[in-house]
Amino acid sequence: MMEHFFTCPYCWEQISMVLDSSEEESEYIEDCEVCCRPIELFFKFSGDRLVYFEARRMEGI
Template sequence: MEHFFTCPYCWEQISMILDPSEEESEYIEDCEVCCRPVELSFRFSDDILVSFEARRMEGI
């Protein structure tokens, strides 16, 4: 599933593919525009995205 979010550093719109088979996930991925690390967390319920958050890394 393609999901769009705004980078918390450069405010650019970013697209990423989320796998609904992973009900909950949390990881760090670099922004494809500004290359800064973004902490991502999301949760699916019955293949529906119910929460998504993109946060700045603390201290960076």
């Protein structure tokens, strides 16, 4: 598990979340804790190292 900070693609606030490094790749939707809009999250680990992270707007929202 590791804490990762990123910027909300809607309100531009910095968000913190805990990522599970036991999942090599993960894709899911989580609401911004500030503006409550849905964010598509994609991330990939290599061992315990985060090698890719993307947070993007949901299409049509």
